[in-house]
Amino acid sequence: MKIATWNVNSLKVRLPQVLDWLAATQVDALCLQETKTEDSGFPFAALEAAGYHAIHNGQKTYNGVAILARAGLLDEARDLPDFADPQKRLIAASLGKVRLVCAYMPNGQAVGADKYEYKLQWLKVLAAWLREELQRYPQLALLGDFNIAPDDRDVYDPVAWQGQILCSEPERAAYRALLDLGLADAFRLFEQPERTYSWWDYRMMGFRRNHGLRIDHILLSPALAKRCHACSIDKAPRRLERPSDHAPVIAELDD
DNA sequence: ATGGCTTGAGTGTCAAGA
Numbered sequence: 001m002k003i004a005t006w007n008v009n010s011l012k013v014r015l016p017q018v019l020d021w022l023a024a025t026q027v028d029a030l031c032l033q034e035t036k037t038e039d040s041g042f043p044f045a046a047l048e049a050a051g052y053h054a055i056h057n058g059q060k061t062y063n064g065v066a067i068l069a070r071a072g073l074l075d076e077a078r079d080l081p082d083f084a085d086p087q088k089r090l091i092a093a094s095l096g097k098v099r100l101v102c103a104y105m106p107n108g109q110a111v112g113a114d115k116y117e118y119k120l121q122w123l124k125v126l127a128a129w130l131r132e133e134l135q136r137y138p139q140l141a142l143l144g145d146f147n148i149a150p151d152d153r154d155v156y157d158p159v160a161w162q163g164q165i166l167c168s169e170p171e172r173a174a175y176r177a178l179l180d181l182g183l184a185d186a187f188r189l190f191e192q193p194e195r196t197y198s199w200w201d202y203r204m205m206g207f208r209r210n211h212g213l214r215i216d217h218i219l220l221s222p223a224l225a226k227r228c229h230a231c232s233i234d235k236a237p238r239r240l241e242r243p244s245d246h247a248p249v250i251a252e253l254d255d
Numbered sequence: 256a257t258g259g260c261t262t263g264a265g266t267g268t269c270a271a272g273a
Contacts, residue, residue, distance in 0.1 A: 009272085010262055034272085036263070061263050062271075107273055110257095115271095147273070166273060199273070202260035213273075245261075245273080 001253045002027040003100065005143035005216055006237075007199075007246035011035040011066070014244055015043050017237055019050050025234070027250065028070050029095050031102035031143040035064030042066070057091040065091045065102050065144070073100075083125045090126075092133075098224065098253075099137035101130070103144035111168050119147070123174035130181055134221055142183060142219040145246065148175045150185065154214035156197065166215060183219035186231035186251040198233050199246045207238055218251045227253040 004027045008014040011032060022030065035042065035058055042056045051070055057078045058064040065088060067073055073093035080090055092101040103126065108119035134140055148171045152158035161167045179185070187196075197212025206212065220228055230252040238247045 013262075034262095107271080109271085109273085145273095164273095201273070204259055206260090215273075242261090 001098070001255055002250055003029045003031075003098070003141055003143065003218065003253065004248050004250040005031040005033070005102070005145070005218060006248035007033040007104070007145040007216060007244060009034050009036075009244040009246065011043065011064075012037060012041065013242065015046060017240060017243070019046065021234075021237055021248065022050055022052060022068070025250065029100055030068045030248075031100065032066040032068065033064075033102070033104035033145045034062075035066055036061060037064055055091060055093055057088045059086070059088040063088045063104055065089060065104050067091055067093055067100055067102050069093075069095050069100075071095060080122070080125050080129055083122070085122070089122070094137070097139050099133065099140040101133070101140065101142045101144075103142060103146070105145060105147045107147050108165050108171070110165050111163065116165070120170055120174060123171075123177070127174070127177045127181065130178070130183075134181060138221060138223045140183075140221040141224055141251070142178070142217075143249075144217070145215060146175065146217050147215055148172065149213045149215050150175050150217075153194070154197070156195065156211045156213065161213075166213060178219060182222050184222070184225040186218040186220050186225070186228050187214070187233070187249065189225060189228055190231055192232075196233055197247075198249055200238065202245050207243075216246055216249050218249055220251070224253060229254060
């Protein structure tokens with residue numbers, strides 16, 4: 001079973017790339033972030049024709065998350081409970097016994113900004129909610145754009161980024177709080193090439209210079225981590241014309 | 256130099272991303 005996550009930075013623009021990628025990789029489930037559309041603009045028909053069911057929690061212009069899967073998605077949930085928030089950043093559903101949680105975590109803008117406080121609050125509420133979800137769904141995967149580079153090796157220039165947004169200690173502590181729930185970073189379960197990232201700035205030839213950050217992650221509960229035999233970041237879509245600034249992350253689980 | 260691209264909104268130019 002292959003599960004994946006990809007921040008597409010507008011599904012309207014990236015749909016052809018998503019369809020090509022699904023055909024090439026044949027993943028069983030793909031979590032999308034930044035669809036940037038309401039449900040009325042979501043390409044359900046094109047995805048069905050490609051063999052994928054979809055659920056979507058969308059909004060106009062910003063955010064928007066979806067889960068695509070080859071089999072039916074059951075027990076759908078949207079948004080964080082007990083957290084009044086108009087921003088559409090979370091959707092979850094079950095694929096068989098595997099619980100998929102797709103999240104687009106806030107960017108935070110800058111350390112100390114209002115959006116930064118919102119980010120930390122969002123992460124705190126997420127962790128509290130996940131604690132309960134893990135009881136209910138022992139085989140749980142949290143996939144998405146975390147907007148956090150967990151470690152200096154996930155940053156192309158750790159000195160320049162030290163203490164900055166996406167790398168600050170409170171953000172990294174919030175990430176570690178997710179690990180403290182028992183979740184494991186699928187990517188770090190395996191030996192990986194150095195300087196592997198999942199996002200590169202559009203500006204200043206970020207991708208060509210590999211000026212990137214690893215901020216997109218797949219976290220697995222103990223029961224799923226045991227089943228995981230590979231995890232990688234697929235840089236191929238980032239090389240295409242008009243790419244998303246993020247690359248997809250894939251984890252492979254024993255059936 | 257807080258820039259540099261890209262997107263969506265909407266038709267001039269700005270917010271937001273990371």
